[in-house]
Amino acid sequence: MPIRIPDSLPARSVLEGENIFVMTEYRAMHQDIRPLNVLILNLMPTKIVTETQLLRKLSNTPLQIQVELLRTASYQSQHTDEDHLESFYTTFDQVKDRNFDGLIITGAPVEDLDFDQVDYWDELQEIMAWSTRHVHSTLHICWGAQAGLYFHHGIQKRKLEKKLFGVFEHRVLKPSSPLFRGFDDKFYAPHSRYTEVSREDVLAAPGLELVADSEEAGVFAVKTEDSRQFFIMGHPEYDADTLAREYRRDVDKGLEIAVPAHYFPGDDPSRPPVVRWRSAGQLLYTNFLNYYVYQTTPYDLKQI
Structure with missing residues (x-):
């Protein structure tokens, strides 16, 4: 089944070029199916890149999904054209009276700041509080996961001695969890962050x-017992070259940055990376949508 997005969203041509079934709004209006309504709060500066990565994962499922993009009103993006934001993004005031099956809160490059120093922290707190009443299940990613754990559960992030940067091996601690149905015992995921939450605080x-x-990257996936909130510390949606682009960006800026761990063959940045996380990343998003949104969300969104 397709993902349903606005006809002219830039991600459409990219996804169609990858043979992903994308349904335009016009065609979707003529089907008598209630799609899942998923809201993406995109906090990343490179919004088009991030929205394309997430839409790629959400589209590869047997479910029809109506995606809406949300931005903060209290902070103006410096890296995305305003026309794009005006055309495809909404603000919280425009959606706060509605209900959604799912919400995804992305990461953001603000880890060095205390939460209350982030320009849009007050607005993000309002959105996270709203999600407990208006969203069936919410997925938080990277810094978004750290912010969610702090806001909802009082867990403070802590600074790492150096940036956690690369592709790391992970283990499933609860094989019975539907979130990891179909996963191998060991799986890989990219990380790119300067902070973490401790295992002890989560437990x-x-x-x-x-x-x-x-073992290397620490906490990866946390969920609430009622499956209404998920917190993912890595970036299973990353493209093959995302870490390479981040590495070369920092090198060009003259920043002190290590080669991403376990990413380039032989740690040689001149060689193309080998992707080891794509299938696990797809399964994670598919399982979240299927088992924690589609299977349990009420047909009438007013009942959320």
Whole structure:
């Protein structure tokens, strides 16, 4: 089944070029199917790249999904054309009276700041509080996961000695969890961050379950016992070249940055990386949508 997006969204041509079935709004209006309504709060500066990565994962499922893109009103993006934002993004005031089957909150490159120093922190808190009443299940990614764990569960992030940067091996701690149905015992995922949450803090928090971690990268996946909130510390949606582009960007800026771990063959940046996380990343998003949104969300969104 297709993903349903606005006719002229830039991601459409990219996804169609990859033979992904994309349904335009016009065609979708003529089908008597209630799609899943998923809202994406995109906090990343490179919004088009991030929305394309996420739409690629959401589209490869047997479900029809109506995606809406949300941006913060309290902070103006410096890296995305305003015409694109005006055409395809909405603000919280425009959706706060509605209900959604799912919400995805992305990461953001603001890890060095305390949460209350982030320009849009007040607005993000309002959105996260709203999600507990208006969203059936919410997926938080990377910094978005750290922000969610802090806001909802009081878990503070802590700074790492150096950037966690590369592709790391992980283990499933709860094989019975539908989130990891179809996963191998060991799987890989990219990370790119300067902060973390501790395993001890997660295990001590009431109502939380640690369901996957890594010896090198630490906590990876946390969920609430009621499956209404998920917190993913890595970036399973990353493209093959995302870490390479981040690495070369920092090198060009003269920043001190290590070669991404376990990414380039022989740690040689001149060689193309080998992707080891694509299938696990797809399964994670598919399982989240299927088992924690589609299978349990009410048909009438007013009942959320």
